[in-house]
Amino acid sequence: GAGVSQSPRYKVTKRGQDVALRCDPISGHVSLYWYRQALGQGPEFLTYFNYEAQQDKSGLPNDRFSAERPEGSISTLTIQRTEQRDSAMYRCASSQPGQSSGANVLTFGAGSRLTVL
Amino acid sequence: AQSVSQHNHHVILSEAASLELGCNYSYGGTVNLFWYVQYPGQHLQLLLKYFSGDPLVKGIKGFEAEFIKSKFSFNLRKPSVQWSDTAEYFCAVKTYGGSQGNLIFGKGTKLSVKP
Numbered sequence: 082g083a084g085v086s087q088s089p090r091y092k093v094t095k096r097g098q099d100v101a102l103r104c105d106p107i108s109g110h111v112s113l114y115w116y117r118q119a120l121g122q123g124p125e126f127l128t129y130f131n132y133e134a135q136q137d138k139s140g141l142p143n144d145r146f147s148a149e150r151p152e153g154s155i156s157t158l159t160i161q162r163t164e165q166r167d168s169a170m171y172r173c174a175s176s177q178p179g180q181s182s183g184a185n186v187l188t189f190g191a192g193s194r195l196t197v198l
Numbered sequence: 199a200q201s202v203s204q205h206n207h208h209v210i211l212s213e214a215a216s217l218e219l220g221c222n223y224s225y226g227g228t229v230n231l232f233w234y235v236q237y238p239g240q241h242l243q244l245l246l247k248y249f250s251g252d253p254l255v256k257g258i259k260g261f262e263a264e265f266i267k268s269k270f271s272f273n274l275r276k277p278s279v280q281w282s283d284t285a286e287y288f289c290a291v292k293t294y295g296g297s298q299g300n301l302i303f304g305k306g307t308k309l310s311v312k313p
Contacts, residue, residue, distance in 0.1 A: 102241045114301075116204075116303075122305030122306070123202070123218060123288050123304050123305045123306050124242070126300045137300065140260075140300070172241075174242075184245060185249075185292055186232075187244075187301060188244075189243070191240075193239060
């Protein structure tokens, strides 16, 4: 698509429920990134993919968080057994392949705001 | 661990005032440097970037930033702000030697421009 598309834009859930956040990157962008942004903070790295391979998941806070990108395009970030501290804006970004001039320049989506009650 | 510091949490200026937002990072190796902006109700957008070469880089909307390696700084400047510059500004650093994907952001500086 023309930009990075994220859904849902807003998600309110009860503590203990699982949530899945979706990201559709820019067509042709090989790399896909997930960030989390708490109120008053900058975006914090969670994980990233090149094609379908998860290259780095060191930013995932615990094993309740997982991400996949099975066909190298759309990615899903899943949070199991949500807790109130998971409430944040979850941002997806994509970038061009590593050797191109656009590499390392992230294009962000609008984000998914998660509220856990 | 690498970190990015933005010194001002909230800056309030009148239109036509000059702007300088500070950004310092802690990493001694090669870096790529970025400023992103988030206008109210919009998503994060790239304002400007530095990869190599001339340390004074110019971005969109009259913004510029200067990379001073000896000071580990990448301050953002604009000679004369407009009301439409009201936004939150994030400095970000990508280091080499670490994860390709890990772009480290500062906490952001909220700029409010009074008309």
